[in-house]
Amino acid sequence: MSQTGSDGPRPADTPAAPAMGAGVSPPGNAATPPPADALAPAIADIPVSSAHADVHNHPLKARAAAVSIASNATLIVFKLIVGVLSGSIAIISEALHSASDLVAAVIAFWSVRRAAVPADARHPYGHEKVENVSGVVEALLIIAAAGVIVYEAAQRLFGGPELDHVWLGIAVMAVSGAVNLVVSLRVLYPVARRTDSAALEADAAHLLTDVYTSFGVAGGLLLVQLTGRTVFDPLVAIVVAVVIIRTGYVLVIKSTRVLLDETLTDGELEEIRRCVRDHRGDIISGYHKLRARRAGSRRHIDLHITVDERLNVAEAHDVAEHIAGDIRACIPNADVLVHIEPQSHEREDGS
DSSP states (O other), rough: OOEEOSSOEEEEEEEEOOOOGGGGGGGGGGGGGOOOOHOOOOGGGGGGGGGGTTTTHHHHHHHHHHHHHHHHHHHHHHHHHHHHHHHHHHHHHHHHHHHHHHHHHHHHHHHHHHTTTTOOOTTTTTTTTTHHHHHHHHHHHHHHHHHHHHHHHHHTTTTTOOOOOHHHHHHHHHHHHHHHIIIIIHHHHHHHHHHTTTTHHHHHHHHHHHHHHHHHHHHHHHHHHHOOOHHHHHHHHHHHHHHHHHHHHHHHHHHHHTTTTTTOOOOHHHHHHHHHTTTTTTTTTTTEEEEEEETTTEEEHHHEEEEHHHHHHHHHHHHHHHHHHHHHHHHEEEEEEEEEEGGGGOOTTTT
């Protein structure tokens, strides 16, 4: 049999599918073949996800990661200074948390640049999975930082030192939470959605966790100030660590699913099926063996289609190219491989 594939989306001025013409019509069909533009997909009718509109905008990813690096580096300095001055283990724990965020931001910055490197002889499928590997590394760093926080908090749970400059600590934690909230929700998450970047999504999750923990530490210090009981400081630090561990666990699971080639979401699979089903009875008889997976922001899709056995190789190839073009229009940043089989090999969809 024959098969055809694509390494990515066509340029904007290239038709989404080749003209089919009379060559697609089975021999002996006296009917006038449909014009080429009748078979080409109407771009306005194809639901292209605007959420992934900038999947190839690698400089945008790098700029977002750089903003995260700058904000984390600045906050670490302030937290360490105030943590030492006040003697608060919760603030020092937050400084460690921000340090892990800084390392994660540096890893994200490196990974988004590495993922943009084109495919080569040693990596014919590209380097996009670097982002997913970095997501696992970032998550493990978070969990390790949480372990240090728990250890230090347990040491001070019974007989910790008196705290100084509590109001300064509260102010720094409140400012830290506000800054990370803006960077996470207004910079990293939007860019992660637009570029479908696993590394930036993980970095945004780190910072959002830092928001919760910063406000939590500020609340704990406020309780210390109001009650005079310093036990609230290590207790809040332990709660912070638990939140961090949970975030790390979720990120590990999410990134490893991609590394293990888990299939695409039900919504994306249904969109692929819809694109292919639209041509059943027209230029194909059916399809089967649909498989799809992710690698970073890229989708790898392959399937078998069945066509009229009377088509010659060139005509069958044109049909496969047309189907691949439709799928690429429906699923951004997709690498599509279409295998051609005769109609006699028809089987149930999805088998």
